[in-house]
Amino acid sequence: MAATRDIVATYRGPGQVVRRLLGQGAREDRALIYLMVGCLLVFVAQTPRLAREAHVTGEDLGMMMGGTLMAWLFIAPLILYAVAGLSQLLGRALGRGPGGYGARIALFWALLASTPLMLLWGLTAGFVGEGIELNTVGAIWLAVFLWFWAAGFGAAARVERGP
Numbered sequence: 001m002a003a004t005r006d007i008v009a010t011y012r013g014p015g016q017v018v019r020r021l022l023g024q025g026a027r028e029d030r031a032l033i034y035l036m037v038g039c040l041l042v043f044v045a046q047t048p049r050l051a052r053e054a055h056v057t058g059e060d061l062g063m064m065m066g067g068t069l070m071a072w073l074f075i076a077p078l079i080l081y082a083v084a085g086l087s088q089l090l091g092r093a094l095g096r097g098p099g100g101y102g103a104r105i106a107l108f109w110a111l112l113a114s115t116p117l118m119l120l121w122g123l124t125a126g127f128v129g130e131g132i133e134l135n136t137v138g139a140i141w142l143a144v145f146l147w148f149w150a151a152g153f154g155a156a157a158r159v160e161r162g163p
Helices: 003-010 014-023 028-057 061-093 100-113 115-127 132-161
Strands: none
Touching: 003 014, 003 100, 014 100, 014 132, 028 061, 028 100, 028 115, 061 100, 061 132, 100 115, 100 132, 115 132
């Protein structure tokens, strides 16, 4: 199934999508591409906000975008790998967690699948600015991201334990 169809399907059943992804076999290249595309889309979501800030403050947009690009495409993936590793260790310590690959897919897919809401957040930040609207969209994104991650993490643990 195409990634775009999987993203839409994740909004109906995130655990099922993660089970299907894990059923395709452990491939680190797939996990890495989910992570990098997710981070790239989060960077793209930041551009309206950055343009607004540059216009209001008079700062150089290129410098702001360069820093954000560095953060999302080089630093965030390292942090997300560490978070996936820590979540895997915590899950194993509690006796319910998946292996490393399952934990990475659950986190990276949650990021990628929730990026449509992050793009909406970016548009809201760029066109509306600070306020209740931006906070509401941000809270919705966070709730959806955590739902996807938790459901995917649980599905990955069940796949590894067996039926």
